[in-house]
Amino acid sequence: MSTPTHTSAPAPAGVLNLHGLSVDGVNQCVHCGLCLAYCPTFSELGTEMDSPRGRIFTIKSLAEGRMSLTDSVAQHLSLCLDCRACETVCPAGVPYGRLIEAAKVEIERQQPGALPRRLFRWLNFGLLLGHPRLLRLAAAGARLYQTSGLQQLVRRSGLVKLLPGTLPAWEALLPSVPSKAERTPPPRTTLADGPRRARVAMLTGCIQAVVFGAHNRATARVLARNGCDVLVPEGQRCCGALNAHGGDHARALAMARQTIDAFEAVAADFVIVNVSGCGAHMKAYGHLLADDPAYAERAKRFAATVRDLAEFLAQEPLRGPLQPVTMTCTYHDPCHVVHGQKIKSEPRRLLAQIPGLRLVELPESDWCCGSAGIYNLTQPEMATRLLHRKVGHVLETSAEAVVTANPGCILQIQAGLGAHQSPVRVLHLVEILDRAYGGGE
Amino acid sequence: MATLTDSRKRELRRELETIVGPDAVLSDPDELLVYESDGLTLFRALADFVVFPTSTEHVSAVVKLANRERLPFVARGAGTGLSGGCLPAEGGVVISLMRMNRVLEVDYDNQLAVVEPGLVNLHLSWKVGPRGYYYAPDPSSQQACTIGGNIANNSGGPHTLKYGVTTNHVLGLQVVMPDGEIVWLGGRTRDAQGYDLAGVFVGSEGTFGIATKIVVRILKKPQAVKTVLAVFDQIDRASAAVSAVIARGLVPAAMEMIDHLTIQAVEDAFNCGYPRDADAALLIELDGLAVGMEGQLERIVEACRDAGARETRTAKSESERQLLWKGRKSAFGAYGRVSPAYMVMDGVIPRTKLPYVLSRVNEIVAAHGLRVGNVFHAGDGNLHPNILYDPRKPGEEERVVAAGAEIMKVCAEVGGSISGEHGIGLEKSDFMPFIFSAADLTLMQRLKNAFNPTGLCNPGKIFPTKKSCVEVGPVAYRPHAIEEKGLAQRF
Numbered sequence: 001m002s003t004p005t006h007t008s009a010p011a012p013a014g015v016l017n018l019h020g021l022s023v024d025g026v027n028q029c030v031h032c033g034l035c036l037a038y039c040p041t042f043s044e045l046g047t048e049m050d051s052p053r054g055r056i057f058t059i060k061s062l063a064e065g066r067m068s069l070t071d072s073v074a075q076h077l078s079l080c081l082d083c084r085a086c087e088t089v090c091p092a093g094v095p096y097g098r099l100i101e102a103a104k105v106e107i108e109r110q111q112p113g114a115l116p117r118r119l120f121r122w123l124n125f126g127l128l129l130g131h132p133r134l135l136r137l138a139a140a141g142a143r144l145y146q147t148s149g150l151q152q153l154v155r156r157s158g159l160v161k162l163l164p165g166t167l168p169a170w171e172a173l174l175p176s177v178p179s180k181a182e183r184t185p186p187p188r189t190t191l192a193d194g195p196r197r198a199r200v201a202m203l204t205g206c207i208q209a210v211v212f213g214a215h216n217r218a219t220a221r222v223l224a225r226n227g228c229d230v231l232v233p234e235g236q237r238c239c240g241a242l243n244a245h246g247g248d249h250a251r252a253l254a255m256a257r258q259t260i261d262a263f264e265a266v267a268a269d270f271v272i273v274n275v276s277g278c279g280a281h282m283k284a285y286g287h288l289l290a291d292d293p294a295y296a297e298r299a300k301r302f303a304a305t306v307r308d309l310a311e312f313l314a315q316e317p318l319r320g321p322l323q324p325v326t327m328t329c330t331y332h333d334p335c336h337v338v339h340g341q342k343i344k345s346e347p348r349r350l351l352a353q354i355p356g357l358r359l360v361e362l363p364e365s366d367w368c369c370g371s372a373g374i375y376n377l378t379q380p381e382m383a384t385r386l387l388h389r390k391v392g393h394v395l396e397t398s399a400e401a402v403v404t405a406n407p408g409c410i411l412q413i414q415a416g417l418g419a420h421q422s423p424v425r426v427l428h429l430v431e432i433l434d435r436a437y438g439g440g441e
Numbered sequence: 442m443a444t445l446t447d448s449r450k451r452e453l454r455r456e457l458e459t460i461v462g463p464d465a466v467l468s469d470p471d472e473l474l475v476y477e478s479d480g481l482t483l484f485r486a487l488a489d490f491v492v493f494p495t496s497t498e499h500v501s502a503v504v505k506l507a508n509r510e511r512l513p514f515v516a517r518g519a520g521t522g523l524s525g526g527c528l529p530a531e532g533g534v535v536i537s538l539m540r541m542n543r544v545l546e547v548d549y550d551n552q553l554a555v556v557e558p559g560l561v562n563l564h565l566s567w568k569v570g571p572r573g574y575y576y577a578p579d580p581s582s583q584q585a586c587t588i589g590g591n592i593a594n595n596s597g598g599p600h601t602l603k604y605g606v607t608t609n610h611v612l613g614l615q616v617v618m619p620d621g622e623i624v625w626l627g628g629r630t631r632d633a634q635g636y637d638l639a640g641v642f643v644g645s646e647g648t649f650g651i652a653t654k655i656v657v658r659i660l661k662k663p664q665a666v667k668t669v670l671a672v673f674d675q676i677d678r679a680s681a682a683v684s685a686v687i688a689r690g691l692v693p694a695a696m697e698m699i700d701h702l703t704i705q706a707v708e709d710a711f712n713c714g715y716p717r718d719a720d721a722a723l724l725i726e727l728d729g730l731a732v733g734m735e736g737q738l739e740r741i742v743e744a745c746r747d748a749g750a751r752e753t754r755t756a757k758s759e760s761e762r763q764l765l766w767k768g769r770k771s772a773f774g775a776y777g778r779v780s781p782a783y784m785v786m787d788g789v790i791p792r793t794k795l796p797y798v799l800s801r802v803n804e805i806v807a808a809h810g811l812r813v814g815n816v817f818h819a820g821d822g823n824l825h826p827n828i829l830y831d832p833r834k835p836g837e838e839e840r841v842v843a844a845g846a847e848i849m850k851v852c853a854e855v856g857g858s859i860s861g862e863h864g865i866g867l868e869k870s871d872f873m874p875f876i877f878s879a880a881d882l883t884l885m886q887r888l889k890n891a892f893n894p895t896g897l898c899n900p901g902k903i904f905p906t907k908k909s910c911v912e913v914g915p916v917a918y919r920p921h922a923i924e925e926k927g928l929a930q931r932f
């Protein structure tokens with residue numbers, strides 16, 4: 001019997017990269033495994049390829065040429081939620097998010113996939129997200145589909161089962177699109193109430209603007225009540241986060257430049273974001289555009305002004321008067337707030353200031369709910385497993401509402417609770433704050 | 442052992458699938474590659490299959506199949522081991538226990554829990570925590586490592602100083618023996634009748650079979666806890682303080698040393714509150730009854746000051762305490778901040794020899810042109826020199842191995858041992874003759890043969906292979922020294 005070999009590691013020279021994108025960060029991983037039990041996909045499957053350590057090893061092996069990007073390798077990497085729970089616990093500081101994004105670009109380059117998938121990507125990443133007007137048109141179409149009874153017909157007739165691939169999952173998750181009035185954006189300018197604290201610019205988001213226009217208007221009101229002049233820059237489009245997470249690097253770069261242009265035009269002190277993925281992504285513009293001489297410096301400066309809504313508000317006590325909001329709530333941490341931006345105590349500190357509100361902790365509050373950008377569309381099976389886990393924990397608490405801070409999580413958890421016929425509601429943090437200020441429309 | 446042909450592999454895969462299910466067998470080369478090592482990347486080996494059983498019966502059936510095919514097999518937990526223990530022989534079956542991770546029963550009245558082997562150590566404490574209990578063995582990897590892996594390596598942790606190692610907390614085990622038979626060793630009480638076979642199994646590093654259910658003790662959380670950080674400008678003074686505390690008859694629950702380089706790494710990682718300019722720090726914890734604790738704390742602080750501590754500070758809140766521990770427990774991983782790889786050594790020495798051995802370690806590592814970070818269970822004299830290196834630099838791995846061997850020799854020379862808690866595994870098998878005579882090794886070999894006569898269960902571990910002074914595999918009977926003296930007899 002041969003004993004296991006003690007071989008020397010391959011020693012490729014220079015910076016490790018995948019098709020020009022650096023993945024040198026893999027060398028920071030010392031293979032300790034301390035991240036394993038915090039990774040949702042590893043916890044569900046127990047397979048090393050679906051763990052942070054395994055994925056980093058895979059990316060390293062790809063860059064070193066020890067592995068090639070087979071379908072199975074691509075599948076294990078694609079199953080990553082990009083939730084970054086591993087980044088939070090990793091003592092070695094492995095920049096995991098950057099590594100997986102580079103890997104996803106490589107997957108898209110080598111395996112563009114079958115026609116329906118490519119069409120879907122082009123439609124979403126290329127067309128809708130980049131063109132607010134088209135997105136609004138699509139929203140109108142979706143609303144028609146939902147309100148005309150067509151959706152019910154498709155679902156009841158079983159036609160939905162005939163849709164190819166993961167389309168049934170997409171259909172099920174299609175958010176109910178509110179009416180046009182509810183989709184109205186906040187005013188271009190809202191002036192501060194009381195002594196002025198800052199001049200801020202708001203990202204209204206792409207999908208957020210369509211599905212949760214009310215949150216944007218509430219955000220503007222709450223910021224104004226806390227001393228901000230709130231501007232909504234014209235010409236802002238999608239920030240490119242979904243493109244970057246989906247491996248669509250070129251468009252992500254273009255969208256980042258466009259976003260910087262739009263916000264520089266209003267010269268605000270801070271850029272306030274109420275969508276978790278967008279905030280985390282915009283804070284990383286400096287890294288994203290580091291190789292673009294025209295934008296590198298501007299991107300860094302811009303990124304330094306980006307603040308998550310809770311992060312910004314929690315710097316000072318909420319300005320009163322606050323009305324009681326009598327209910328028991330629990331808080332779900334969106335991944336790209338808690339792991340992507342390391343913001344954990346701030347939303348809780350804000351909620352604690354609201355009279356009448358009782359906050360109970362949610363077990364595994366910082367675990368991904370399975371929404372993860374468009375993950376619930378591309379990996380419906382794992383997304384559903386994680387959603388069940390999340391909903392199970394919510395139901396263990398005595399909460400009447402789950403508060404969170406990201407539209408994707410809201411839709412996902414709502415869908416999960418709906419499937420349990422649970423009366424528990426899902427609210428954006430800003431809705432609660434707005435209510436405490438007597439807001440509402 | 443002959444390598445399997447592709448078609449034979451396909452047949453065996455199908456057979457394994459009928460046992461554990463189609464989504465519970467890996468045989469794709471890229472997937473197997475991810476399993477090539479554990480927490481010690483210096484050693485690598487590829488299996489033919491990785492399987493994910495979900496029941497004792499699955500494990501037994503897989504083991505029987507491996508026996509029929511004469512394929513080596515090895516259990517794997519989380520793969521945080523630091524001695525290559527869960528690596529396959531080239532080829533064979535890795536049996537991953539990660540899908541057997543339930544808490545089967547908690548009996549609070551009798552203070553015990555029955556768990557599956559893939560349960561993460563810390564998750565047991567989470568489970569029983571709300572009722573005021575915890576699982577005492579706390580390896581620094583407890584957030585990831587499994588109880589099964591802990592059993593195999595008889596793992597310790599910072600609180601071993603007061604509470605003992607894993608074996609002191611295991612009551613009984615269900616084991617799939619190396620031939621596939623299912624047996625129970627020990628039971629649910631502390632003094633099971635007959636030979637203490639559970640005690641024999643704990644620490645056998647996966648060579649005596651595969652644990653599939655484990656009965657462990659759970660303890661009531663201590664009434665009070667005090668944590669103090671003593672800061673030193675010279676590491677020798679910290680070493681002296683360790684002896685001074687023990688010499689005064691004080692028994693802290695934990696007493697951990699963390700040196701200058703390691704402080705930089707953990708501060709970079711989590712800003713835990715260790716002073717960056719210190720040469721070394723001791724993290725000392727007291728727990729137990731609240732009565733008298735203040736007095737004990739004062740005496741510990743006094744001992745540290747007398748030994749030359751520049752400063753001592755007591756954690757003022759639970760969160761401050763947690764943060765200090767987070768730094769200590771993340772130290773190995775945090776070396777990633779200062780080096781692309783490290784090899785951790787695991788020597789045990791008499792406490793009084795600490796200053797001498799630490800300076801020898803520094804000399805040896807420097808002579809090989811490498812750097813070392815020290816973070817360890819000082820109260821137990823359980824050293825962890827971490828040799829930092831870059832696997833991309835030609836020749837560095839060889840120098841690390843050479844330096845490691847010299848350090849092990851020093852530990853043995855001062856009357857210590859070559860492993861405190863990480864196990865012998867692959868890494869230290871050739872160092873066994875440093876501390877065991879040929880006769881000792883033969884006795885151990887015979888014990889192994891009693892459990893694992895075919896040698897298929899986790900082969901190639903523990904016993905020296907190269908330059909070896911004992912044979913591998915079943916050995917012919919030779920009377921052991923203790924038999925010759927009439928102290929024991931063969932039956």
Ligand SMILES: Cc1cc2nc3c(=O)[nH]c(=O)nc-3n(C[C@H](O)[C@H](O)[C@H](O)COP(=O)(O)OP(=O)(O)OC[C@H]3O[C@@H](n4cnc5c(N)ncnc54)[C@H](O)[C@@H]3O)c2cc1C
Pocket residue numbers: 031032033034479480515516517518519520521522523525526527538558579580581582585586587588589590591592593594595596597598599646647648650651652653770771773774862863899
């Ligand atoms: C950052 C870090 C810190 C650490 N700190 C400590 C520490 O403080 N104290 C300490 O003692 N160790 C420590 N270790 C080492 C390691 O975590 C322990 O040895 C741990 O017990 C291994 O558990 P595992 O689940 O990862 O097992 P693996 O690495 O997967 O396996 C270890 C051994 O157990 C065997 N095994 C696994 N499951 C079973 C089973 N069910 N039945 C029989 N055999 C089985 C394997 O065959 C192998 O021989 C540390 C490791 C790291 C990376």
Ligand code: SF4
Pocket residue numbers: 028029030031032033034035036052053056086089090091092093094774777
């Ligand atoms: S990613 Fe970090 S925590 Fe995970 S194995 Fe690598 S170094 Fe350890």
Ligand code: SF4
Pocket residue numbers: 038039040041042050051052055079080081082083084085086087096
């Ligand atoms: S990002 Fe999330 S899913 Fe991906 S490896 Fe890290 S913890 Fe796992």
